[in-house]
Amino acid sequence: MKNICAPFDLAGLGGRLKAVRELHRYSQASAGAALGVTRLTQSKYERGDTFPTLAYLNAAAAMGFDVMYILTGTGAGERTDEKKPGT
Template sequence: MGLKQEEMAQIGGVTRNTQGSYERDERRPDCAYLKALHAVGLDVLYVVTGMRTPMPVGKLTDEEEVLVKRYRSIPPDDQKSVRRFVQAIADDVAKNST
């Protein structure tokens, strides 16, 4: 999110020391903290599970809409290949981001 530790602590209503203990995995944040950070864009699902919150399908960018239309226009076997390819890239990104 680009926030400094002190800024996150202030938004979350905790001390900088408490924020540091969250980051070192020594303590767990409570719901009020997560709710406050969510209000400024924190992906709470990612913090809790390590999995990103999926973007709602209804909010596709123009480029994404073009990709979906092109995907739907190709034969089923090719769609399957595209899905495998995209999954392989997503798996690689997930593996390298941990």
């Protein structure tokens, strides 16, 4: 059986989280508020000082953030809450 799970790439998680947040046009403060954390915690996640909780990642997925990309670096890293052209 083929393993379809991509390994987590924790070294780049913060940068990808920041890129996806900016793609969605959120400030650190507004993203943090929407995801249930403070601006300081959001900043710590993006710097790689600490890692997001499962509750945070679940909320991010519900907002359309590409959580697979954030965790693994695999995926489009694009907004998932909008229809793609031609669909």
